[in-house]
Amino acid sequence: MKVCLQCKDEIVGKRDNAVFCSGKCKVKHHRQNRDRSKSLNAEQRLTIIYNKILEALSTPEIVKKKEKAFEDLVNYGEAVVEPMFNKEQSKQMTFQQMLNKIAELQFPDEKEEFAVTINNSTLSETEKKKLLQNLWYK
Numbered sequence: 001m002k003v004c005l006q007c008k009d010e011i012v013g014k015r016d017n018a019v020f021c022s023g024k025c026k027v028k029h030h031r032q033n034r035d036r037s038k039s040l041n042a043e044q045r046l047t048i049i050y051n052k053i054l055e056a057l058s059t060p061e062i063v064k065k066k067e068k069a070f071e072d073l074v075n076y077g078e079a080v081v082e083p084m085f086n087k088e089q090s091k092q093m094t095f096q097q098m099l100n101k102i103a104e105l106q107f108p109d110e111k112e113e114f115a116v117t118i119n120n121s122t123l124s125e126t127e128k129k130k131l132l133q134n135l136w137y138k
Contacts, residue, residue, distance in 0.1 A: 005029055093117075095127050102135050111135055 002011040002018065006025035011018050020026040093101065098118060105111050118131045 092122055095123060095131070098123075098131050099134065102131065105135070 003009070004011055004021040004025050005019050006029040007021060009021050011021050020029065098114075098121070101114065105114055115132060115135060118128055118135070121128065123131070
């Protein structure tokens with residue numbers, strides 16, 4: 001009789017070339033005896049990735065592109081602080097603010113001026129359409 005490689009019990013298998021008595025023994029054996037030299041641990045994988053990033057960053061083409069992209073923006077030795085939005089965007093009214101403004105308008109010339117403001121805003125086309133409908137058809 002054959003003996004299981006893992007638990008050393010007798011193998012009562014259906015096949016002549018069976019090596020393990022069960023699937024559990026087979027999995028346990030492979031987990032314990034896998035060739036560890038073929039697989040890399042996390043530290044080794046990170047080291048490889050880090051080295052490849054350094055290599056990519058040190059290539060002249062990438063460095064030149066990076067310098068060109070930032071040469072107008074950065075004054076070396078100074079901290080650059082960019083605002084989250086420019087002054088023009090801060091003047092823009094939100095959809096709700098525009099709705100509130102529409103409610104306040106009374107005269108046709110005011111409505112015409114505000115229609116221009118709506119069309120020049122950064123709102124979506126759908127929002128602009130809703131505002132213009134609300135402006136003229138209320």
